[in-house]
Structures are given as C-alpha cells and as structure tokens.
Amino acid sequence: MANNGGILKFMAEYDRRWIYLLIFVVVVAPLLQPLGFPISVSPDTEVYHKILADVKPGDKVLFTLDTEFSGYMEIQSGIIASMRILLNRGAKICVAVGHPEATSIPQLVFDACSAELTAGGYQYGRDYVNLGYILPNESAVAALAEDFHSTVRQDAKGASIAGTFLDDVKDWSSWALIADFTTGLGTAYLRAHFALRGTPMTVNVIGVMSPTERPFYDSGIYKAILNSMRGGAELEYLIGHPGPGMTAMDAFTLGHYLLIGFIIIGNIGYFGYSRRQAKKT
Amino acid sequence: MPSLFTIPGIINGRFLGLVLDILIAISVIYYIRSKKQIFVRRVPGLDAIEEAVGRSAEMGKPIVCSFGIASSGFDYWTLAGLAIMAHVARLSAKMGVRLIVPTGGSDQSLIVRPVAEEIVKDAYTLEGVGDHFNPDDVPFLSGQQYAYVGGYVGILQRLRPGSVVMTGSHASDAMNIAETSNAIGAITITSGSYLSNTAALACASDYILIGEEAPAASAYLSTDPAQRASIRVQDIFKWLSIGVIILGLIAVAMGSSLVTNLLAT
Amino acid sequence: MSEFLKSRTLQLIIMISAFLIVFVPYFTSIPELSTFSTKLITITAIANAFTLVLAVYSQFRRGINIVQKRRRGWYFKVWMMLSIVLMCIFALLGQDTGPYHWVMFAIINPLSSVNYGILAFYMASTCARAFRARNMKALFLLSAGIIVLLYQAPLTGAFFPGIQPIALYLNNTFAMAAARMFLISVTVGGIVFGVRVLLGQEPSVIGVGKEA
Amino acid sequence: MVDIIEISIVAVGTFLAMAMFSTLYGKSNPLYSLAEESYLGFGTGLTIVINVLYIWKTGVVNIQAGDWILTFGLILGLMILLRMNKNYNWIARLGIAVVLGAQFALSFRTLIFTNFIQQISATIVPLFTGTGTELLYRWTITICVIVMLTFFLYTTELKGPLLWSSKLGEYLLYIAFGAIFAQTFMGRLGLFTGFMQNYTVPPWQTPYLLASMIIVLAIVIILDRTKTIDKWIPEE
Numbered sequence: 001m002a003n004n005g006g007i008l009k010f011m012a013e014y015d016r017r018w019i020y021l022l023i024f025v026v027v028v029a030p031l032l033q034p035l036g037f038p039i040s041v042s043p044d045t046e047v048y049h050k051i052l053a054d055v056k057p058g059d060k061v062l063f064t065l066d067t068e069f070s071g072y073m074e075i076q077s078g079i080i081a082s083m084r085i086l087l088n089r090g091a092k093i094c095v096a097v098g099h100p101e102a103t104s105i106p107q108l109v110f111d112a113c114s115a116e117l118t119a120g121g122y123q124y125g126r127d128y129v130n131l132g133y134i135l136p137n138e139s140a141v142a143a144l145a146e147d148f149h150s151t152v153r154q155d156a157k158g159a160s161i162a163g164t165f166l167d168d169v170k171d172w173s174s175w176a177l178i179a180d181f182t183t184g185l186g187t188a189y190l191r192a193h194f195a196l197r198g199t200p201m202t203v204n205v206i207g208v209m210s211p212t213e214r215p216f217y218d219s220g221i222y223k224a225i226l227n228s229m230r231g232g233a234e235l236e237y238l239i240g241h242p243g244p245g246m247t248a249m250d251a252f253t254l255g256h257y258l259l260i261g262f263i264i265i266g267n268i269g270y271f272g273y274s275r276r277q278a279k280k281t
Numbered sequence: 282m283p284s285l286f287t288i289p290g291i292i293n294g295r296f297l298g299l300v301l302d303i304l305i306a307i308s309v310i311y312y313i314r315s316k317k318q319i320f321v322r323r324v325p326g327l328d329a330i331e332e333a334v335g336r337s338a339e340m341g342k343p344i345v346c347s348f349g350i351a352s353s354g355f356d357y358w359t360l361a362g363l364a365i366m367a368h369v370a371r372l373s374a375k376m377g378v379r380l381i382v383p384t385g386g387s388d389q390s391l392i393v394r395p396v397a398e399e400i401v402k403d404a405y406t407l408e409g410v411g412d413h414f415n416p417d418d419v420p421f422l423s424g425q426q427y428a429y430v431g432g433y434v435g436i437l438q439r440l441r442p443g444s445v446v447m448t449g450s451h452a453s454d455a456m457n458i459a460e461t462s463n464a465i466g467a468i469t470i471t472s473g474s475y476l477s478n479t480a481a482l483a484c485a486s487d488y489i490l491i492g493e494e495a496p497a498a499s500a501y502l503s504t505d506p507a508q509r510a511s512i513r514v515q516d517i518f519k520w521l522s523i524g525v526i527i528l529g530l531i532a533v534a535m536g537s538s539l540v541t542n543l544l545a546t
Numbered sequence: 547m548s549e550f551l552k553s554r555t556l557q558l559i560i561m562i563s564a565f566l567i568v569f570v571p572y573f574t575s576i577p578e579l580s581t582f583s584t585k586l587i588t589i590t591a592i593a594n595a596f597t598l599v600l601a602v603y604s605q606f607r608r609g610i611n612i613v614q615k616r617r618r619g620w621y622f623k624v625w626m627m628l629s630i631v632l633m634c635i636f637a638l639l640g641q642d643t644g645p646y647h648w649v650m651f652a653i654i655n656p657l658s659s660v661n662y663g664i665l666a667f668y669m670a671s672t673c674a675r676a677f678r679a680r681n682m683k684a685l686f687l688l689s690a691g692i693i694v695l696l697y698q699a700p701l702t703g704a705f706f707p708g709i710q711p712i713a714l715y716l717n718n719t720f721a722m723a724a725a726r727m728f729l730i731s732v733t734v735g736g737i738v739f740g741v742r743v744l745l746g747q748e749p750s751v752i753g754v755g756k757e758a
Numbered sequence: 759m760v761d762i763i764e765i766s767i768v769a770v771g772t773f774l775a776m777a778m779f780s781t782l783y784g785k786s787n788p789l790y791s792l793a794e795e796s797y798l799g800f801g802t803g804l805t806i807v808i809n810v811l812y813i814w815k816t817g818v819v820n821i822q823a824g825d826w827i828l829t830f831g832l833i834l835g836l837m838i839l840l841r842m843n844k845n846y847n848w849i850a851r852l853g854i855a856v857v858l859g860a861q862f863a864l865s866f867r868t869l870i871f872t873n874f875i876q877q878i879s880a881t882i883v884p885l886f887t888g889t890g891t892e893l894l895y896r897w898t899i900t901i902c903v904i905v906m907l908t909f910f911l912y913t914t915e916l917k918g919p920l921l922w923s924s925k926l927g928e929y930l931l932y933i934a935f936g937a938i939f940a941q942t943f944m945g946r947l948g949l950f951t952g953f954m955q956n957y958t959v960p961p962w963q964t965p966y967l968l969a970s971m972i973i974v975l976a977i978v979i980i981l982d983r984t985k986t987i988d989k990w991i992p993e994e
C-alpha cells in the first residue's frame with residue numbers, strides 16, 4: 001500500500017455508494033429467499049393485541065389511516081392484522097382517511113381481509129363504511145368529534161350514509177375505539193379532540209414517531225401503541241396469520257445488523273486512521 | 282372524572298387548562314409590557330458559532346448558514362433560525378468571511394426567502410460593508426425538499442466551506458446536509474426542530490443546539506422584548522412543572538392524592 | 547373606511563374573535579355556544595382546503611417562468627404541469643378503474659414510497675460516516691443506540707432474550723422522559739408563540755411582512 | 759393470471775421508483791428529474807382532486823341539505839385565494855385571520871391538557887411502593903424529567919446545584935438520543951423494506967424490479983461516463 005493507513009483508511013473514508021449498495025442487497029435478498037428467523041414479541045404489542053381482541057361484537061370502531069402511501073408500506077402489516085382482529089370480533093368499522101395518497105388504501109385492506117369479511121357476513125353500509133378523505137386538517141377533526149352528521153353526509157364514493165350503521169353516531173362518545181394508523185398527520189388532532197375527551201384510542205406508528213408518541217401512551221391517553229413494522233409482524237404472529245410483516249422481518253434483522261456493522265467499522269476507521277491523521281497535522 | 286369546578290349547565294370542569302392558558306397569556310403580556318430587561322443566559326452554542334466563523338476567517342474559507350425549509354412559513358423554529366442567521370451574517374460581515382445562505386425547501390419558504398435576503402443585506406450594511414453583499418449568495422435552490430438538499434449538498438461539495446451552521450426548521454433533510462458537511466471537514470453546527478431529528482443530528486454534528494436552545498439563543502441576541510418575554514414565561518412554566526412534580530411525588534409518598542386530583546380538574 | 551379594512555387592528559380583532567368563539571365554549575357546557583363554535587370550526591375546515599390552490603398557483607407560476615425563459619430542462623416542467631392537468635381529467639373519468647387508478651398505483655404510490663424510503667440510505671450513510679465516539683456524550687449515544695438497534699432486530703431477541711429488558715428500559719425511561727420533557731417545554735413555547743401572534747407581535751405570520 | 763394492466767403498473771412503477779433511487783448515485787440525472795417531476799405533477803393533481811371532493815362533500819352537499827351557514831366556508835376560502843393578487847391581498851389577510859384564530863383556539867384548548875397537565879400528572883407516581891423493576895423505571899423517569907428540564911432553563915444563571923443538574927441532564931439526554939435515534943432508524947428501514955416487499959411479493963413482479971434496477975443503473979453509468987449526465991436536468 002502506497003498510502004499509509006491501508007485498510008484503516010478505507011474504513012474511515014470509503015465511498016458512501018458501497019453503503020447504499022449493501023443496503024439494497026441486504027434488504028432485497030432475504031425478501032427473495034426468506035430465511036425464516038424466529039421473532040420475539042414485545043409487551044407493547046401484547047397490550048395492543050389485548051385491547052383489539054376485547055372489542056365487542058357491534059362496537060363501532062373508527063379506523064383512521066393518517067398516512068401517505070409510503071407510510072402504508074411500513075405499517076401495512078399492522079393495518080391488515082388489526083383489521084382482521086376487528087372483523088373477527090364482529091365490530092362495525094368506519095374507515096376514514098387523512099391524506100390524499102391514502103385514499104387508495106382502504107380497498108387494499110378490504111381486499112386483503114376478504115376472507116374475514118365473508119366469514120363474518122359483512123355487508124357494506126350495514127357493517128362497514130369507507131368515508132374516504134374526511135380528515136384534512138385540525139378543524140375537520142374537531143368538527144367530527146363535536147357533531148358527526150353535520151360534517152359528513154356521504155361516503156367515499158358519494159353515496160349517502162343515511163341508513164348505514166352510522167345513523168346513531170352522534171359525536172366522539174359514539175365510538176368504542178379509534179384505531180389510528182399514522183405517519184403523524186392527523187394523530188395529534190384525533191388525540192386532542194377524541195382521545196382527550198375520553199374515546200379509547202390505539203395507534204400504530206411508524207418507527208420515527210415511536211419515541212415522540214410514547215409519552216401519550218405512558219400518560220394513558222392512548223390505550224395501546226404498536227411500533228413500526230416490527231410491531232405489525234408481532235401482531236401477525238400473535239393472531240397466527242402470517243402476512244407482510246413477518247416475511248419482512250429477515251430483511252429487518254439484517255438491515256439492523258448491517259447498520260451496527262457500519263457504525264463499528266466507521267469507529268475503527270476513525271480511531272485507527274482519521275484521528276491519528278488529525279493529530280499529525 | 283368528577284371535578285371540583287363544575288357548574289352543571291354552565292361550566293364543565295376543564296378548569297385547570299383554562300387557568301393555565303390564561304396564566305400564560307397574562308404573563309406574556311406582563312413581561313412584554315414591563316420595561317425591565319429580562320436576563321437570558323448565553324447558550325454555549327453561540328460561542329461555538331463565533332468560533333466557527335473565526336476559524337473560517339482564518340482558513341479563508343466561506344461559511345454556509347441556513348434557517349430551515351420553513352414548511353409552515355414563519356413558525357417558531359424558523360424565526361429562531363432567522364435570528365441566528367442574522368447573527369452569523371453580522372459576524373461574517375465583520376470578519377470578512379463570505380456567507381452563503383441556501384433558501385427554499387418548501388412552497389412556504391417562498392414567503393420567508395425575501396425576509397432572509399433582507400436580513401443578510403441589513404447585517405452587511407450595519408457592519409459598514411453593504412457593498413460586499415451579493416444577492417447570488419442567497420440562492421433559491423428549489424421549492425421541493427429533496428431538490429433543495431441536492432442543491433445544498435452541491436454547494437457544500439463545490440465550495441468546501443470552513444463551517445456550516447444549520448438551524449431553524451430543517452426536517453429529514455438535515456441528516457444529509459450534516460453528513461456531507463462532516464465529510465468535507467467543515468465545522469458542523471446544527472439544531473434540531475423535533476426530537477428524532479435532534480437525536481440523529483446530535484452525533485453527526487460538532488456542536489448541536491438541543492431543542493429550545495435555538496429560540497433561547499435567538500432571544501439572547503435579540504433586543505425584541507417579546508422574544509425575551511417568551512423565554513421568561515417558558516422558564517416560569519418549566520419551574521412550575523418541576524415544582525408540581527416534586528410536590529406531587531412527596532404527596533403521593535405520604536399517601537395523599539391531593540396534587541393528582543387537582544391536576545385532574 | 548378602506549384604510550380601516552386594510553388595517554392590522556381589524557385583522558387582530560377578527561383573529562381574536564374567531565379565537566374566542568372556538569376557545570370559550572370548550573370550557574362551558576352551554577349547548578348554543580357549542581353549536582355556534584362547531585359551525586365556525588367546520589367553516590374553517592372548508593376554507594383551509596382552499597389554501598392548496600395557492601401552492602398549485604406558485605408551482606404553475608414557477609413552471610411557466612422556466613418554460614418561457616427556455617431554461618435548461620424546461621420540458622420537464624411542461625411535463626409536470628401537463629401531469630397536473632391530466633390527473634384532474636383522469637379523475638373525472640372515474641376513480642375505481644381506468645387511468646386514474648393506473649396513475650395512482652404505477653406513479654404516485656411507488657414514488658411516494660421511494661421519497662421516504664430513501665431516507666434509510668441517508669441515515670445509514672450518516673451513521674457509517676459521522677457516528678464516531680468523539681467524546682463522552684457521543685459514546686453514551688452510541689452505546690444506547692447500539693443496544694436498542696440490536697433489540698430491534700427481531701432475531702436478537704429470539705436468541706438472546708436478555709437484551710429485551712435492557713432495551714425496553716432505555717426506550718421506556720430515558721427516551722420517554724426526554725420526549726415528555728420536550729413536550730412540556732415545546733408546548734408552552736408553542737402557546738406563548740400563539741399568544742404573541744394573537745397580540746399582534748408577529749405580523750409576518752399573517753402575511754403583513756415584505757412578501758408579494 | 760396477471761393481466762396486461764397489472765404488468766404495466768408494475769413495470770412503470772418499478773422503473774420510476776428506481777429512477778428516483780438513482781439520486782443515490784450522487785449526481786442529478788435526467789431519469790431522476792423525470793421521476794421527480796412526475797411525482798410532483800401527478801401528486802399535486804391528486805391533491806387537487808381529493809380536496810375539491812372534500813370541499814364538495816363537506817361544503818356544497820351540506821349547504822344543499824340546508825346548512826346554509828357553511829356558505830361562509832366557501833366565501834372565506836375564496837377570500838384567502840386573493841392572496842395571489844397584490845391589490846386585494848388585504849382581503850386574504852382577513853380570511854387567514856379567521857382560520858388562524860380558530861386554529862390557535864383548537865390547539866390552546868387541548869394541548870395544555872395532553873402535552874402539559876397530563877404529562878406532569880403521569881410523572882407523579884409512588885416512588886417507594888412497587889416491585890423492583892417498577893421502582894427502577896419510576897425513579898429513572900422522574901429523575902430524567904426533572905434533571906433534563908433544568909438543562910432547558912435560560913433565564914436563570916446556572917450555578918451551584920443547578921449547574922450540576924443541567925450537566926447531568928445533558929448526559930442523560932444523550933443516552934435518550936441513542937435510543938431515539940435507533941427507533942428512528944427502525945422507521946426508515948421499515949419504509950424501505952415495505953417498499954421493496956411490495957415488489958417482491960407476489961413473486962411474479964421480481965423480474966421487473968431487477969430489470970428496472972439494472973436498466974436504470976446502466977443508463978446512469980453510461981450518462982456519467984459520457985459526461986452527459988447533467989445536460990438535460992432542469993435548473994432551478
């Protein structure tokens with residue numbers, strides 16, 4: 001090696017495109033060829049599962065998707081598994097959406113749960129409704145909490161909601177549960193205008209939000225919290241119905257190990273090369 | 282929850298929140314009106330900024346300073362960012378360092394941009410070097426967050442500044458910029474506007490203004506009584522929380538739930 | 547008269563009235579007041595949806611500007627503006643199938659996912675290149691970070707259950723306390739800022755500044 | 759059987775997605791610009807469509823049903839649009855004043871409970887009764903919250919115990935940052951993994967994904983080698 005430092009220098013200063021390439025490989029490879037690593041279940045997910053499994057038949061659940069489409073990619077396992085649990089419990093489900101991109105999600109979720117819908121004898125209107133984009137801003141959420149029917153008269157497709165199970169929904173107190181799935185758009189509003197008044201609320205958050213939402217779980221405003229894709233996978237494991245979350249866990253594991261590897265390599269490079277260079281000059 | 286302050290049909294018992302809201306409003310008004318200069322501690326971040334400008338001057342390299350992507354226009358963090366930027370602008374005008382202020386990143390940033398340009402210009406004029414101000418050094422990069430990052434990173438790689446001061450309302454774009462800044466060996470000073478951002482930046486920067494240190498720094502630099510009053514009121518409420526927590530802990534330890542009950546009203 | 551209509555005083559009066567109409571009824575239980583306030587809330591929800599026109603307008607204005615001056619890559623801007631119009635036309639043709647559905651799943655959804663998914667790369671590269679145990683604080687950060695990262699990889703917990711309590715301890719105490727502390731301090735900061743706006747101390751917020 | 763429409767969705771989707779990923783190569787390139795401008799255009803179009811629908815369903819439909827007072831919502835909205843006009847800017851400001859006033863009221867009346875009172879109340883827990891783990895958790899949280907808060911005091915001179923407390927607070931914050939950073943990474947990785955999964959399950963899509971990857975990478979490398987990579991990209 002002409003340049004002193006050799007491997008240590010590489011460890012300190014390699015091209016970042018190597019990192020990008022490795023991430024691609026480490027994530028895509030196990031998705032193509034699943035390794036089937038075992039997983040463990042965290043206490044948060046157990047609580048979440050219990051709250052959803054305690055919903056009684058006929059309870060009205062507000063199922064809110066406060067996410068861009070990208071967020072759906074991360075928490076779809078949680079969304080679908082939660083929907084499965086609720087359908088199996090015989091809950092009446094009202095889907096509402098908080099981002100234009102999310103308007104295509106409800107259909108995907110109902111398609112994924114078609115077996116449960118048939119098994120439960122679910123009928124659109126009588127047992128479940130998709131209201132579409134009704135949560136654009138804080139005012140809209142606050143109005144929904146205070147007077148439901150003067151805000152919403154039609155579902156996502158423009159059909160009147162009169163005659164559906166929503167007829168006896170009045171305000172925040174009519175909901176037995178709000179199951180929120182979020183990248184952080186309307187969650188603060190739902191929390192402030194529904195959960196604070198007393199509507200039970202659970203959230204499934206993307207990992208970035210997990211630390212910032214935890215105080216609300218700890219202080220009892222949320223009944224349960226499900227974290228990122230990992231939580232979704234655990235929920236799938238608990239209900240015994242593997243789905244997108246569990247298949248992604250191998251990639252998830254390897255991605256994390258790769259990052260730890262990067263940090264260690266970087267630090268070896270730093271102490272072995274960069275810092276010595278800096279001391280020389 | 283039953284409340285002490287309920288009058289059926291008129292008042293519904295969400296009493297404490299109302300009281301606290303009013304208390305905040307009254308104390309803000311009080312401290313703005315009071316003629317007394319409010320003491321604000323100098324946060325260490327400002328020393329770091331001054332040192333960074335000085336080092337850039339020694340090395341004869343430019344300095345890059347940004348106030349965020351301002352995705353909600355003039356908000357809390359953006360205003361703090363602008364105040365710190367104004368400080369950096371005056372320091373660099375004084376020391377003769379070339380200052381570059383990349384702007385853009387969101388549609389709302391279009392409203393903030395002209396103000397930022399004006400601030401830099403004023404700073405140069407105040408230091409008596411108004412003719413050194415070059416409008417091209419306050420470039421508009423893009424209205425899109427990641428196109429803005431691309432432009433920002435490009436500037437860093439081309440100009441190799443001696444230091445980068447990145448405050449205000451940066452979001453996920455901050456990581457990219459901090460990384461590049463680190464890679465080119467610039468002194469990196471950042472502030473995060475939300476928690477997960479701050480956490481990631483804490484290790485990627487040479488110095489970080491954590492959370493409210495940025496608004497506090499801005500209040501320290503400013504002569505505007507409203508800013509200093511805000512910091513004062515925030516401090517009072519922090520003391521209040523510490524006090525109530527300790528009082529509550531003592532009460533609970535002694536078997537009384539008085540404080541907890543009061544908080545529930 | 548027109549001077550008064552344009553004055554800051556009128557703006558502040560309107561802003562404070564709207565504030566009080568929404569704020570006060572929340573703490574009282576007089577049904578008439580609540581109904582009135584709910585109506586105003588719904589009105590602002592509708593009005594808010596209009597603000598998107600401003601964003602679209604500024605996008606068109608910049609796009610047209612670039613096209614007119616034939617700046618480099620102007621045809622991309624033509625495509626951008628064309629696609630806005632196309633999407634609106636597609637929506638009129640029906641939303642469940644047809645071109646609208648196609649655009650949704652072939653263009654919008656994948657690109658939205660990449661837009662945020664790409665952050666994993668940036669974050670990893672930042673870690674690899676900038677996360678150094680430079681000093682004591684950074685060492686603390688790195689150690690806690692590595693423990694939680696290890697725990698988050700589902701495989702670790704299956705083979706080494708001892709990591710779970712440690713990582714949960716870090717997440718549910720230190721991280722939670724920091725988040726709580728941030729909440730307490732930022733909330734007061736936010737309310738104080740709001741009071742300043744309501745008092746007319748921050749004119750730039752409503753748009754009285756130097757903007758066009 | 760997979761029909762042609764589904765194939766086209768996957769083929770175009772993977773190609774555009776990979777084009778957007780091509781920014782990782784480190785240089786702007788025309789493929790990235792294509793993906794970016796397409797997302798910007800169609801995404802904005804979608805926002806327009808969905809918001810018009812919202813205004814229709816919440817505004818017009820309710821007005822038709824007799825809730826005439828909501829007409830003010832439409833008027834207010836139109837007023838805000840005058841912001842684009844220099845001469846009538848002041849009308850827009852009146853509209854914005856109403857919206858801002860209502861917004862502040864909504865957040866003032868709730869944030870003080872969720873983010874302040876309830877957080878304080880949740881920190882007040884018995885510190886001397888409970889299991890060992892419970893006590894460890896409670897003591898840590900209590901000490902962290904109080905000590906970290908002292909780090910954020912700005913109008914008091916830091917000296918004596920306050921100085922020590924704020925120093926300790928800073929170190930504790932860094933431990934917290936470590937854990938928070940890790941969770942943030944989990945989120946980012948989840949977003950990417952979910953995206954990739956979307957194109958590998960069901961497996962018939964995988965060839966399109968891999969082909970798009972290779973094609974895009976090849977184009978970018980060729981453009982880079984022939985020094986034409988930045989020839990067509992839009993300048994801002």
